Amino acid sequence: MKAWAIHLMKLLFPPRVLLPDIIGIDIGLTIAALALLVYLTKTHRWGWLWREWLTTVDHKRIGIMYLIAALIMLFRGGVDALMIRTQLIGPHEHFMGIQQYDEVFTTHGTVMIFFMAMPLVIALFNVAVPLMIGARDVAFPRLNAISFWLFAVGAILLNVSFSIGGSPDAGWTSYAPYSELAFDPGVGENYFLLSLQVAGIGTIATAVNFLVTVLRLRAPGMSLSKMPVFAWSALITSSLILFAFPPLTVAMGLTMLDRLFHASFFTVSHQGMPMMYVNLFWIFGHPEVYILIMPAFGIFSEVVPTFSRKALFGYDAMVVSLLAISFLSYGVWVHHFFEMGAGPTVNVFFGLSTMLIAIPTGVKMFNWIFTMWGGRIRLTVPMLWQLSFIPTFVVGGATGVMLAVVPGDYQYHNTYFLIAHFHNVIVGGTVFGLLSGMYYWWSKMFGWQLNQRQGTWAFAFFFAGFWLTFMPQYFLGFMGMVRRMGTYPAGLGWTAFNFWSTIGSYLMAIGFLIMVYNIVWSRMHPNWDTTGDPWDGRTLEWSLPSPAPIYNFARIPVVHERDAWWEMKLQDRTDEVKISVDSVEPIHLPKNSPMPIILGLAFLVGSIGMVFSWFWLAILGALGIVADLAYGSFADQTEITLDPHYIIETESALGRLQS
Amino acid sequence: MQMERDISHVPTGRGDEVEIHGLAPHLHMTRFPTQQIIGYLVSLLLTLFAFALVAYHWLPLNLLVIVVVCLAFVQGAIQLGIYMHLREGRGTLWHLPVLGLAGFVGLGIVGFSIWIMLFKSGVS
Numbered sequence: 109m110k111a112w113a114i115h116l117m118k119l120l121f122p123p124r125v126l127l128p129d130i131i132g133i134d135i136g137l138t139i140a141a142l143a144l145l146v147y148l149t150k151t152h153r154w155g156w157l158w159r160e161w162l163t164t165v166d167h168k169r170i171g172i173m174y175l176i177a178a179l180i181m182l183f184r185g186g187v188d189a190l191m192i193r194t195q196l197i198g199p200h201e202h203f204m205g206i207q208q209y210d211e212v213f214t215t216h217g218t219v220m221i222f223f224m225a226m227p228l229v230i231a232l233f234n235v236a237v238p239l240m241i242g243a244r245d246v247a248f249p250r251l252n253a254i255s256f257w258l259f260a261v262g263a264i265l266l267n268v269s270f271s272i273g274g275s276p277d278a279g280w281t282s283y284a285p286y287s288e289l290a291f292d293p294g295v296g297e298n299y300f301l302l303s304l305q306v307a308g309i310g311t312i313a314t315a316v317n318f319l320v321t322v323l324r325l326r327a328p329g330m331s332l333s334k335m336p337v338f339a340w341s342a343l344i345t346s347s348l349i350l351f352a353f354p355p356l357t358v359a360m361g362l363t364m365l366d367r368l369f370h371a372s373f374f375t376v377s378h379q380g381m382p383m384m385y386v387n388l389f390w391i392f393g394h395p396e397v398y399i400l401i402m403p404a405f406g407i408f409s410e411v412v413p414t415f416s417r418k419a420l421f422g423y424d425a426m427v428v429s430l431l432a433i434s435f436l437s438y439g440v441w442v443h444h445f446f447e448m449g450a451g452p453t454v455n456v457f458f459g460l461s462t463m464l465i466a467i468p469t470g471v472k473m474f475n476w477i478f479t480m481w482g483g484r485i486r487l488t489v490p491m492l493w494q495l496s497f498i499p500t501f502v503v504g505g506a507t508g509v510m511l512a513v514v515p516g517d518y519q520y521h522n523t524y525f526l527i528a529h530f531h532n533v534i535v536g537g538t539v540f541g542l543l544s545g546m547y548y549w550w551s552k553m554f555g556w557q558l559n560q561r562q563g564t565w566a567f568a569f570f571f572a573g574f575w576l577t578f579m580p581q582y583f584l585g586f587m588g589m590v591r592r593m594g595t596y597p598a599g600l601g602w603t604a605f606n607f608w609s610t611i612g613s614y615l616m617a618i619g620f621l622i623m624v625y626n627i628v629w630s631r632m633h634p635n636w637d638t639t640g641d642p643w644d645g646r647t648l649e650w651s652l653p654s655p656a657p658i659y660n661f662a663r664i665p666v667v668h669e670r671d672a673w674w675e676m677k678l679q680d681r682t683d684e685v686k687i688s689v690d691s692v693e694p695i696h697l698p699k700n701s702p703m704p705i706i707l708g709l710a711f712l713v714g715s716i717g718m719v720f721s722w723f724w725l726a727i728l729g730a731l732g733i734v735a736d737l738a739y740g741s742f743a744d745q746t747e748i749t750l751d752p753h754y755i756i757e758t759e760s761a762l763g764r765l766q767s
Numbered sequence: 768m769q770m771e772r773d774i775s776h777v778p779t780g781r782g783d784e785v786e787i788h789g790l791a792p793h794l795h796m797t798r799f800p801t802q803q804i805i806g807y808l809v810s811l812l813l814t815l816f817a818f819a820l821v822a823y824h825w826l827p828l829n830l831l832v833i834v835v836v837c838l839a840f841v842q843g844a845i846q847l848g849i850y851m852h853l854r855e856g857r858g859t860l861w862h863l864p865v866l867g868l869a870g871f872v873g874l875g876i877v878g879f880s881i882w883i884m885l886f887k888s889g890v891s
Contacts, residue, residue: 384884
């Protein structure tokens with residue numbers, strides 16, 4: 109019995125999780141969690157939390173939960189980034205051990221891609237898309253909640269790994285054979301595999317949900333060609349997810365079989381093929397970067413017309429180029445591993461297909477600029493992020509084309525040139541875009557606006573820090589500094605570039621802190637958005653009060669033109685969104701359900717069983733999943749009916765009754 | 768979805784009012800799902816058979832690959848026919864563009880992967 113307990117302790121807390129800083133964080137988090145529990149109990153908030161948030165199926169609340177999770181993950185991934193940069197501030201620096209450095213850069217990449225950028229994308233889809241297309245919810249509201257809880261379980265799995273059992277350390281790409289049992293014992297990689305598998309199920313479900321929502325639930329009269337471009341980007345992103353995530357699931361599943369059941373899919377000594385992992389991973393990985401950037405393109409296509417007071421220039425070209433990018437993005441994945449040596453024909457094909465993507469992207473750039481041309485531009489915070497995106501993304505895109513040149517790529521592949529390139533497009537494209545969207549739709553989510561002056565300062569620090577961090581890294585790449593180096597010697601000319609890059613990352617951190625201050629300050633001194641249309645917007649979400657009532661539209665608007673709300677305002681038809689007392693019909697809404705969060709818990713239990721190879725626990729989790737799905741299938745009352753009196757009361761309190 | 772039915776009473780202007788009704792789930796059917804259960808068992812058997820073929824080396828390699836690929840296509844047909852409602856709703860014709868796209872991407876991925884993984888086909 110005693111030996112068993114010692115074995116368990118050694119498994120849960122191996123030496124690599126017993127570093128002083130990790131123990132410090134563990135203690136801090138435990139105290140914070142206890143304080144939160146006490147606070148919720150003292151203020152009797154448990155019932156409220158359960159009814160209003162944990163069991164909700166309302167897309168607006170699910171969007172807010174995604175947003176909060178994404179911001180917390182941005183903090184976590186950002187702290188990891190600061191640790192990496194601090195380690196590299198000078199030669200021979202020993203801020204961390206090399207093992208810990210490996211764990212930190214792995215966590216940084218995984219958290220930022222899967223648990224910061226993806227949920228922030230999905231948060232904005234949830235918040236904006238149904239409101240934009242005149243729908244009362246997404247097509248499958250309970251599935252939407254399931255997606256969120258599966259994402260949450262994935263995030264929890266990856267985030268507890270560093271304090272229980274050990275962090276993954278094979279990079280966010282987790283190439284075989286680094287990730288194979290022979291070279292990477294311990295449970296760290298298992299955490300990585302399980303967390304991405306579980307979160308991936310949620311993401312695929314989200315994709316199905318938004319495909320159906322956009323295709324089936326648009327307001328009457330809103331044909332595809334009258335749909336806001338952000339809804340288009342949601343549609344196209346969803347179809348990309350639907351095709352791109354299964355290869356990742358396969359790659360992760362095969363690695364899991366290798367690690368847990370001693371298969372040999374990627375083990376050379378047993379005639380496995382490690383390059384097949386790389387191939388499968390990038391079949392997913394390249395569409396994935398377009399999954400991240402398409403929503404940003406969509407956001408900018410909303411932000412630019414609103415703040416230029418002009419309709420989007422070249423709507424059709426915008427949509428066609430989105431479609432072209434999504435199509436081409438399936439035919440480029442080999443540019444991540446030209447060095448495998450598949451031969452000149454293969455490499456040239458994929459090099460050229462990569463360069464082709466620059467054409468539709470360039471079309472989009474020009475269209476945004478032409479939209480601004482001659483417009484009445486307002487330099488609000490969302491617009492500042494947009495304006496800074498254009499030069500940043502052009503630099504990132506141009507260096508991407510450089511990387512697509514095969515002989516050149518042999519020189520600077522996997523150096524800091526690559527690191528600078530993809531941060532240039534992912535931070536400068538996706539993160540700028542998502543923050544722009546966050547500031548843009550914030551009042552629609554919460555009913556109050558973010559302070560503009562503080563937002564501008566946050567932007568200024570983040571933007572300046574961004575350029576200072578990543579421009580030196582291009583030069584470091586040319587000078588031969590390889591990615592994922594834990595330390596480097598003096599005398600190579602790298603020191604000054606690394607020093608300034610680190611200073612830049614500190615500036616970005618200050619920008620993030622100002623943004624947090626901005627959110628907290630604006631919450632404490634709320635500038636209530638009483639009109640529901642603070643930006644003088646163009647699309648249907650601005651015809652609603654902020655935040656929208658639970659049923660979104662008391663009356664589903666009829667759409668005649670693109671930018672439907674703008675047309676209504678121009679033609680003085682804004683009364684069309686108001687209801688008259690005698691015409692109100694009861695509204696049916698989906699009912700809250702405990703099934704999604706219980707499903708998440710079952711997945712958590714089962715995943716922990718798989719991570720530690722406790723298969724009895726994994727089977728228990730699997731049985732829980734089946735039982736919960738059965739319960740969900742037989743739950744017969746899944747809708748509530750809103751009484752017309754309730755709707756009339758709510759709408760008249762908002763001043764939305766026709767006189 | 769109740770919401771969907773609500774909207775479907777209003778002319779959508781998209782000319783697809785009939786389709787919305789055709790797509791609505793028919794929950795009043797209480798027939799025992801014999802077909803689905805048989806399909807489930809057949810899927811399991813096909814998977815077990817493919818696994819056994821590989822695990823117990825019943826066939827030479829070339830033949831093995833061909834047989835396993837064939838089994839995969841049968842499996843796919845069962846999934847599409849029984850669970851993905853290929854034969855319901857607006858008729859098979861409507862599904863063809865989407866299926867074609869899926870087939871294009873799926874076969875493209877497999878075909879390209881084979882091409883890529885034939886190492887040094889162009890160099891040596």
